[in-house]
Amino acid sequence: MACDACGEAYAEDNVCVVLHTDEQLVLEACCEACHAQQVITAYDRPPYEQLHREEPVVPVIVTQDDVEGWSAFLTGFTGDVYDLLAQS
Numbered sequence: 001m002a003c004d005a006c007g008e009a010y011a012e013d014n015v016c017v018v019l020h021t022d023e024q025l026v027l028e029a030c031c032e033a034c035h036a037q038q039v040i041t042a043y044d045r046p047p048y049e050q051l052h053r054e055e056p057v058v059p060v061i062v063t064q065d066d067v068e069g070w071s072a073f074l075t076g077f078t079g080d081v082y083d084l085l086a087q088s
C-alpha cells in the first residue's frame, strides 16, 4: 500500500495497528517521505460477507416444464454458456 498524498510505499515500520477486532483491523500509517498520516481499515474478509439478510431468500421452484424447456433449448444451443448466464 502507498501514501495517498505522495505515492511513496509504506515501510513495515511506518504502519501500526490501532484497533484489532474479530472482524477488522484499523491501521495508522505515517509516510516516511511526506509525513502525511492515513488511517486504513482492513477486513479479514470482504465486508459484504458480514451483511445479515433480514428476510430469508426463497428459492424459485423449478418445475418439470422448466427442466424440459431448458433441456430442449440446451440440446440445440451452440453458444457460450458463460455468456448466456451473464445475460440473465
Ligand SMILES: [Zn+2]
Pocket: 003, 004, 005, 006, 007, 008, 031, 032, 033, 034, 035, 036
Ligand atoms: Zn507521502
